[in-house]
Amino acid sequence: MSDDVVRAEGVRILDRDGRVLVDGVDLCVPAGARVGVVGESGAGKTLFARACLGLLPEGVHMAAGRVSLLGQDSMACGAAQLRGLLGCHVGYVPQNSVSYLHPGLKVLAQITDGYRTWHKVSRAEAKERAVELLGAVGIADAARVLESYPGQLSGGMRQRVNIAMALMSSPELVVADEPTAALDAVTRTQVASLLQRVCAERGAALLMVSHDLPLVRRTCNSAIVMRKGRVVERGQAARVLAHPSHPYTQALLSAVPHVGMPRDVRLPEYDEAEAASEPRGEGR
Amino acid sequence: MNDPIVQGVGLGHVFGHGARSVRALDGVSVALHPGKTLGVIGESGSGKSTLGDILGGMLVPGEGEVFYKGRALPRLDRRQFKEFRRDVQFVFQDCAASLDPRYSVARAVAEPLDALPAGLDAKARERAVLEMLERVGLAADIADRKTGELSGGQCQRVAIARALVGRPAVVVCDEPTSALDVSVQAQVLNLLRELQDDLGCSYLFISHDMGVVAYMADDVAVLHEGKLVEQGPASQVLSAPVDAYTQELLAASRG
Numbered sequence: 001m002s003d004d005v006v007r008a009e010g011v012r013i014l015d016r017d018g019r020v021l022v023d024g025v026d027l028c029v030p031a032g033a034r035v036g037v038v039g040e041s042g043a044g045k046t047l048f049a050r051a052c053l054g055l056l057p058e059g060v061h062m063a064a065g066r067v068s069l070l071g072q073d074s075m076a077c078g079a080a081q082l083r084g085l086l087g088c089h090v091g092y093v094p095q096n097s098v099s100y101l102h103p104g105l106k107v108l109a110q111i112t113d114g115y116r117t118w119h120k121v122s123r124a125e126a127k128e129r130a131v132e133l134l135g136a137v138g139i140a141d142a143a144r145v146l147e148s149y150p151g152q153l154s155g156g157m158r159q160r161v162n163i164a165m166a167l168m169s170s171p172e173l174v175v176a177d178e179p180t181a182a183l184d185a186v187t188r189t190q191v192a193s194l195l196q197r198v199c200a201e202r203g204a205a206l207l208m209v210s211h212d213l214p215l216v217r218r219t220c221n222s223a224i225v226m227r228k229g230r231v232v233e234r235g236q237a238a239r240v241l242a243h244p245s246h247p248y249t250q251a252l253l254s255a256v257p258h259v260g261m262p263r264d265v266r267l268p269e270y271d272e273a274e275a276a277s278e279p280r281g282e283g284r
Numbered sequence: 285m286n287d288p289i290v291q292g293v294g295l296g297h298v299f300g301h302g303a304r305s306v307r308a309l310d311g312v313s314v315a316l317h318p319g320k321t322l323g324v325i326g327e328s329g330s331g332k333s334t335l336g337d338i339l340g341g342m343l344v345p346g347e348g349e350v351f352y353k354g355r356a357l358p359r360l361d362r363r364q365f366k367e368f369r370r371d372v373q374f375v376f377q378d379c380a381a382s383l384d385p386r387y388s389v390a391r392a393v394a395e396p397l398d399a400l401p402a403g404l405d406a407k408a409r410e411r412a413v414l415e416m417l418e419r420v421g422l423a424a425d426i427a428d429r430k431t432g433e434l435s436g437g438q439c440q441r442v443a444i445a446r447a448l449v450g451r452p453a454v455v456v457c458d459e460p461t462s463a464l465d466v467s468v469q470a471q472v473l474n475l476l477r478e479l480q481d482d483l484g485c486s487y488l489f490i491s492h493d494m495g496v497v498a499y500m501a502d503d504v505a506v507l508h509e510g511k512l513v514e515q516g517p518a519s520q521v522l523s524a525p526v527d528a529y530t531q532e533l534l535a536a537s538r539g
Contacts, residue, residue, distance in 0.1 A: 040465035041436070155328065184327045184492045186536040211465060255470040257499035259522045259537060266477075267470040267499065 003031045005173045005205045006052050010065035013047050013056065013229075021060060022048050023229040031172065034199065034206040036216035036237055039226035040252070045209045046177055048226070051075070052207065053090065053175060054082050070172060087118040091166030091204065093159070093195070095178035100162060101150035107161055108146035115168040133164040136198055138190075156187035163195060167202060174199055177209045188212075192219050213253060217241035225249045288315035289353060289453045289486055290372060292339050296347030296510075297331075308334040309345070310510040314488075316454055319480065321487040323501025323518060325494060325533060331510040332490045333458055339488055340372050340456045370399050373447035377459035379439040385432025389442050392431050393417065396450045416445045419482075420475060437468035441475070448479060456488045461496060473499055494537035498522050506530045 006029040013022035022044040029035045037045045050056055052067050054074030067074045070089055074082065086092075094100040102110055111133075112126035121129075127146070134142035137160040150158055159179065166174050176195060180188040196219045199206045210216050216223055216237060223237040225246065233246040244250045251270040297309040309331040316322055316339070326332045337343040339350060341357060350357045352368045360368060373396070376382045383392050393413045397404055404412065414424055420441040426434075431442055440460060447455050457476065461469040473496065480487060489500045497504060497518070504521040506514040506529065514527040525531050 040467060185494065185533060186327060189536045213466075252466055255466045256495060257470075257473065257493075258495040259498040259534065261495075261498065263499070263518075267474055269471050269474065270467045 004028045004068070005031055005070055006207060007068040008048070008052055008065065009067075011048060011051055011062065011067060012064040013044070013051060013060055014063045015060045021229055022051070024065070025224075025226070025229075025231055027052075027224060027231075029173065029205050029207050032200075032203050032205055033222065034196065034208065034220040036220035036223035036241075037207070037209045037226060038211060038213055038216050038223055038241070038252075040211055042228070043226040044229040045211075045226050049175055049177060049207060049209050053086060053092075055086075084118070087114060088169055089172050091169065091171040091174040093162050093166045093174060093176040093179045095181050101158060103149065103151055105149070106146065107148055107150065107153075110150075111146070111161065111165045111168065114165070118169060129168060130164065133167050134161070136167070136201070137161075137164045137194055139164070156183055156191065159183060159187075159191050160194070163191070163198065167198060167204070170202060171204050173205045173207065175207045175209075178211070179208065180210070180212065180215060188215065195219065213241050213256070225252075286318050287354060288317050288351075290339055291315040291351040292335070292345075292348065293351065294348035295335065295338055295345045295350070297334055297338065297343070297345050307510050309338070311348075312505075312507070312510075312512045313348075314339070314505055314512075314515070316486045316488055318453065318486055319484045320502045321480065321489050321500050323497035323504040324488065324490045324507060325492065325497050325504060325530075326507035327492060327533075329509075330507040332492075332507055334510075335507065336374075336456045336458050336488055336490050340374055340454075341368060342374075366399070370396070370450055371452050372454045372456065373450070373452040375440070375443050375447050375455060375457045375460045377462045379436070379443040379460075379463075380432070382443055383431040383439065383446070385430060387431055388428050389417070389422070389431055389434070390427040392442060393445045393449055396446060400450060412449060413445075416449045419448075419479065420445045421471070436464050437471060440464065440468075440472050444472070444475065444479070448483065448485070451483060452485060454486045454488065456490070458490045459492070460489075462491070462493070469496070476500070494522065494534060506533070 008025060008027045011022055011025045014020055025048050037049060039045050051062055052069060056062060062075055070085060072085060111130045116126050130146060131142040134145060139145050139160055179195060180191050183191060192215050208216060208220055220237040223240050224231045224234040225240060227248050233240055233244060233249050244253060254268050257267060293313050295309055295312045299306045299308055312335060314322060324332050324335060338345045390413050393416055394409050397409055397412060417424060417427060422441050461472050464472060491497050501518045504518045505512055508529045514521055514525060514530045525534055
């Protein structure tokens with residue numbers, strides 16, 4: 001069991017007014033596995049992922065449950081200890097590649113900064129590693145990219161930089177929060193398969209939060225589907241996101257229009273009233 | 285086929301000057317027919333939104349001409365141009381940014397009615413607004429809320445109500461569901477299709493999502509680096525694309 005990089009049990013997150021935002025979520029991310037968290041806006045996906053990292057935003061708190069991150073209780077360990085844990089062992093790929101990178105600093109400074117903070121390496125060594133990782137994420141002219149400001153790069157390019165940056169410390173875990181939401185179709189597919197490949201090559205586990213069900217199906221081994229703070233379905237990604245058993249997951253899947261569907265068919269809309277009478281999905 | 289309401293011929297546009305200039309659009313011709321939807325597909329930066337802005341009269345093209353009911357835009361007189369403005373409306377991706385957050389829903393939806401040639405009295409305005417809100421599936425009690433307080437789906441419904449309240453002939457829908465969850469997207473797409481069936485308006489439907497375009501469009505135009513690489517009936521373009529770039533887009537959408 002110590003092989004799990006993340007082990008979350010009964011995580012319950014409330015806001016200041018006592019509203020339940022995440023309600024009793026369990027999740028294990030075994031070493032080297034790729035796990036998806038899917039659901040729609042407001043399902044609590046991001047909050048849950050942040051709870052796993054001990055990084056809950058202000059105004060919400062964890063009321064019950066516990067999270068073990070690389071064997072340590074991430075909510076209980078002190079700020080300095082948490083910084084060290086995250087800095088050395090966890091990579092993070094954000095949704096918004098634009099606002100995550102500092103517009104006024106060159107890529108070189110940003111990509112090596114965290115690495116040099118946590119690893120005693122020279123500037124030259126850090127740069128060498130950055131070049132290697134930019135190569136791994138498919139950037140051939142790494143030298144030019146390192147000397148660029150983020151604004152000079154396209155969205156897909158910036159997201160590649162973010163992925164390379166997340167991998168600098170050879171993390172055991174990469175957390176990606178909607179890593180492709182801001183990208184267009186072709187780039188999205190490239191970035192997702194890249195994320196999958198580099199994590200596999202480097203033995204990092206991947207925790208991917210996304211509302212893009214087909215993307216998670218292609219990228220992850222297993223997945224949980226969240227709705228209104230609860231897990232409604234879990235299992236192998238290929239099964240859950242191709243042949244779901246819970247009506248909500250089925251509704252989500254069938255609501256996605258696709259090429260080749262007959263034009264006279266109306267997209268099904270999920271009926272909340274009907275949903276209320278459904279039995280709640282089981283946890284496991 | 286009916287005459288197009290709005291037609292663009294040989295449209296081209298360059299942003300910026302000199303070495304830093306970007307050619308956003310290059311020799312594009314498209315036509316919007318009553319009751320039909322023209323889907324525009326392409327990646328970020330392919331010129332989709334530039335095309336929408338030009339056809340909607342928001343941007344004067346550097347090259348080529350836009351025709352409204354057979355007449356070139358620069359040759360419309362004042363009254364005709366006002367009619368064009370009323371007749372062509374927009375729905376954008378970021379509905380929160382396209383509505384004034386301090387306006388009430390009722391005020392936001394009623395505003396385009398001021399541009400109607402025969403002004404409406406207060407009663408008729410209120411009736412038109414409430415009818416439109418009901419049409420887009422919003423409860424009447426939402427009329428007094430500020431638009432800044434709405435959820436993404438509600439907000440996009442208000443934007444659609446505002447666009448359609450004056451019964452335009454053309455609506456430019458620029459990625460109207462890209463910011464929405466799939467279940468809300470399904471509702472908004474269904475709503476747009478219903479409204480088209482009822483009101484007979486024409487859509488220019490811009491999206492990077494092939495599936496969404498397949499669901500919405502009668503005809504499809506594919507843009508790549510400002511150029512029209514393929515155009516034709518949706519069933520044909522999406523099932524058997526001729527152009528290599530369209531094939532790549534299609535493969536990406538299938539994963």
